[in-house]
Amino acid sequence: MLLGMEVPFLLSLVFLSLLIATGEAQSKPILINCGSDSTIPAGGRTWVGDLVAGNNLTLSSPGFNASAVAAVDRDLALGSLYRTARIFNASSNYTFNVSAGNYYIRIHFYPFSLEGFNMNESVFDVTTNGLRLLSKYNVTEEIARKKLESNSTDASLVKEYFLSISSDMLWIQFVPASKSFAYVNAMEVLPVLDKSFFESAIKVDGGGGHDPSPLDLLDRGMETMYRVNMGDNPVKPEQDPGLWRSWESDAKYMFSLSTASTTTNSSNISYADISHSSVAPLQVYEDARVMNENGVVEKKFNMSWEFGIHPNFEYLVRLHFCELNFTASNLRVFRIYINLKIAFPNYDVFQRAGGKDRAHHEDFLDNVSEQVDTLWLQLGHDSAASALATDAILNGLEIFKLSKNGNLAHVSEKIDTGAGVFQGKGSKGKTLWIGISAGVASMITLSVVCVLIFFFCCIRQKKTAPVKSSHPAWRPLVLHGALASTANAHAVKLPCNANGQMAANRTGRRFSIVEIRTATGNFDESLVIGTGGFGNVYKGQLQDGDWVAIKRANPHSQQGLAEFETEIEILSKLRHRHLVSLIGYCEEQNEMILVYEYMANGTLRSHLYGRDLPTLSWKQRLEACIGAARGLHYLHTGLERGIIHRDIKTTNILLDENLVAKMADFGLSKTGPMLDHTHVSTAVKGSFGYLDPEYFRRQQLTQKSDVYSFGVVLFEVVCARPVINPTLPKDQINLAEWAARWQQQGSLEAIVDPRLRGNYSLESLKKFGEIALKCLADQGKNRPTLGEVLWHLEYVLQLHEAYMRSFDADSSPRSEMEFADMSLGLPMIMEVEETACPETEGSKIIHDVKTKFEGQCSKVADGGDDSSIS
Known part of the structure; x- marks a missing residue:
């Protein structure tokens, strides 16, 4: 009888042991070295090659391995990891065997030098378990943008995401854009064992309510936008061994460093809730920013931080607090503002955390409109509070972007490190609500006037039989103010332009579409010499044999249309030997085409x-x-x-x-x-x-x-x-x-x-x-x-020509260093001094150059004609 009872009991123990072992195996971090068949150490951890057997992943299409041609930057903490990459020229999946739960996923990119592939131009999409992470993504542009916005010096990029997965499989798909390729250097899949890691959040509605609402992240993802430690000391990944997160200093995000100072206390800090010990390492709570004005009577300034974000998404803002100075409640009370709205009216860290040196965090949820690309966090005086010291304190900050309709990707304006256009952060006029409100009445009046002008122009246009377009968004050239006729073109009556004003007369030849097609071989792709958002630029030859550059706007896209119109306006007003000339235009068959002089030697x-x-x-x-x-x-x-x-x-x-x-x-x-x-x-x-x-x-x-x-x-x-x-x-x-x-x-x-x-x-x-x-x-x-710059450049040219003539004037040409020694007395602009020069033929030439510039030092070359200092 006892034996019969022991058998099921033993079987249960074995089954339970297997479950625990399986769970432990699946809860271990997965660190992948992409493009490699070997295991390497990097950053204090071991990374397994994506071609190593038994690495807990499958790869649907291997693509091919890539190794850096040049040496990887030694200053990179994971430099040894970034020597290889996996490159895909077709869609491919990494599939990981995991258990259901919460995960941090990190994708590492390092655009190294590679023969046959320009990683700076790679464009691709990334998707995981049906959630789009990146769309039309270019790594180099993102690195450049971070450098511009936050003075980052990183040559690598790590994208981090938080996912709550309900299945036992995680797949990450890379899809290259047409005629491009995708690549990845490394990946991390890190389990988050704390089930309440993201449990609830306070919704920011401006009313200052502080009752948290449940936060359901099942099958919904988040992207880590910022992770900041307040103070001058960043927290390195090895100081956060559970999740290996990197916490940067907040100094570059502060609106004014003078409004805050740093306080530190690392003696007896502990977590207010031990179950949340993985939320942040204790090092984050050991230092903090506090207000500089806690001793003055009037509190006029807030501590403010500014972060660039993607419009039209929901954001989770996690604030980390720890009272380091006061030993009782109601001694430090302050307001929390997020995007100029009150998120919490009277925040008392001691009271919320349950004492001094107690690590605590607070989550806030804010929905950002499509007009907003900046997130402001401000902490400051609460006028309604009766606290002894009404300054504020903050230890750390994290900002997460929540997915919307299965999408986390944001396609921004391009930053081309060589030839593209960067669209920077939008205007900060959202902080000027009072001024905007005061101007509403004027705007209404102006709108009425514009409507009247618009109807007047429409009446005029009906009488002139305007060109019709089959593309609703397309406005033919005649609507922007036609170019005036020449001997080769009939006169065109000028209608209103896009701003409701009468367009100015412009000069130029009006070409027929037949002439344009003949000149370009019916827009032969082999004649394309440039391209842009407006469309292509073709090299063409007119019937008289002259070569021209023909810019053809794309009627199916409005991208670049405003720039196209601006160029017409500018070149119609200006003529100069050192500005590219506009020869004419074509506006037939819904085409908008401009014809320029051809520049044979390119850029x-x-x-x-x-x-x-x-x-x-x-x-x-x-x-x-x-x-x-x-x-x-x-x-x-x-x-x-x-x-x-x-x-x-x-x-x-x-x-x-x-x-x-x-x-x-x-x-x-x-x-x-x-x-x-x-x-x-x-x-x-x-x-x-x-x-x-x-x-x-x-x-x-x-x-x-x-x-x-x-x-x-x-x-x-x-x-x-x-x-x-x-x-x-x-x-x-x-x-x-x-x-x-x-x-x-x-x-x-x-x-x-x-x-x-x-x-x-x-x-x-x-x-x-x-x-x-x-x-x-x-x-x-x-x-x-620029006039002064021009003067200097003319002077530099004269110095160089004098140097070259000295070779012909002297029987034994001097070396470059000898010439430099001989000419040490040459003047700078507006700083001309007499200098005795050795009586040689070469030095006499230089002295003549100096004397000539002395006599003209108050002049600036006239750019309006071909005159110059010579």
Whole structure:
């Protein structure tokens, strides 16, 4: 009888043991080294190759392995892990065997140098268990954006997600975009054993209620946007051994560091609820930010943090608190604001945590509209509280983005590290509600006037039989103000433009669609010489044999249409030898086509690097910079308010058959400020790497923003390398910062394009570097005008030509160093001094150059014509 009872009991024990063993096996972290068949140590942990047998995963399509061609950045904590990657040219799945529960998933990317593949241009989607994580994603753009928004120096990228899985399988799918590929360097699947890790949250509604609501994350995902430790000490992954999270310092996110100070106490901190010990490591609670004004009578300032986020998502904001100073409740009471709404009116950390040195966290849930791309967190004085000290304290912060309709992906405006456009953070006008409200009445009045003008224009257009379009979003060129007729085209009556104003007369030839199709071989793809959001640019030949560039807007997309219209407006008003000329247009059969002069030698960048083209000499590079500067100086001064280009870069400087430089692409250009204004307030646009940081921070555009971009171009001309290259060591990624450091050390010649060695004078390079550095001044008021930049460049060219003539004048040519020694007395602009020169023929030439510039030091070359200092 006893034996009969023991058998089922023993079987139960065996079954239970198997369950425990299986659970333990499935709850272990899964660390995958992608693109490898070996196991390696990295960052204090062991990573298993995705081709190693028994690694708890299956790979539907192996793609192929990739190894870094160049050495991986030594400063990377996981550098050894980033030497390999798995590359997919077709859709492929990683499938993991897991148990149901909560998981952190981390996907590692490092765009290293690889023969045959440009990882900087890779575009792909990532999906897991039906939840879209990334869409049309480019890793290099994300790295660039982080560097711009938070001064990040990381060359790698880790995307982290939290998932609650109800099945026993986790799959991660990589889908490359058309004509592209996907890649991944490493992955982590980390189980979160705390079942109440995300249990409830307080909804932010502005009323200040503090009753939490249940948070159901089953089959719903979250992306970690920020994880911050308040204070100057980041928490490293090895200090968080359970989940290996990285906590960065909050300093770069604080709106004003002067409003807060740091307090520290690491003696006896413990968790208020021991079951939540995995929420954050104790190191997060050992230091905190506290207000600087806790001793004053009037509390005027809040502690504020600003974070860039993706619009139209719901966000979970987790705040970590620990009272480090006070030993009783009602001694520190403050308000918590999230996105300018009261999230908690009278927060008392001591009371909520249950004592001093007790680690506690609070979760808040806020829904962000599609107009909001910034999350503000503010802690400050609660006027209704009777606390002894009404300052605030915060130890840590996490921000999570919640999925919406099975989607976590956000497709933002592109940041092309070479030629694309970056759309920066939106205006901060949401903080000016009072001003906006006061202007509502004026807007209503203005709207009524605009409606009346619109109806008037419609009546006029009916009488002129407008062109009809089969595309609702497409507006033919005639609606933007037709170009005036020439001998080859009939006159067109000018209707209202898109702003309800009468369009100005424009000059140019009106081409028929037959002429355009003939010139381009019916838009032969082999003749495409450029492309953009507007469509393609074709090389074409007119019937008279002239070559032209033909820009054809895409009628099926509005992307780039506003820029296309702006370019028409700009080029219709301006004519200059160093601006690309608009020849004419075509507006038949729902086409919007512009015809430009053809620039036979393409972009300046293509002659510096990236193409197998002949090297430009130092003189040719100087002349290209001078030509571009003349065109830009004319833009700034040619009209009453001037025009700010806003997208100066080497791909927008074109060279004709004689290597004459001309500025192009005016799609982002903006009319300058009025006489009684110092700037134009506008959303940030431009190309990453060339973008003026002051313009990005303040969203105030000035002509000095163009000067900054041109300064980057000058250094790019000297060094002949991309302005942003994430594959380089972190101190070399940004060309402007890297070259500026060498120039400040007086050693710019150390990083000059090697192909220029021995073909320039050190003195001309020195002066060139000085003006480039002045252009990159942090504040616009400290930068020169483009007219002054032009003057300096003309002077640099004269120095170089004098150096070259000295070889012909002297019987025994001097070395470059001897020439530099001989010319130490040469002047800078506005700092001319008499210097005795040795009586040699070569030095006499240099002295003549100096004397000539002394007589013209108060002049600035006129960019409106072809005159220059020579």
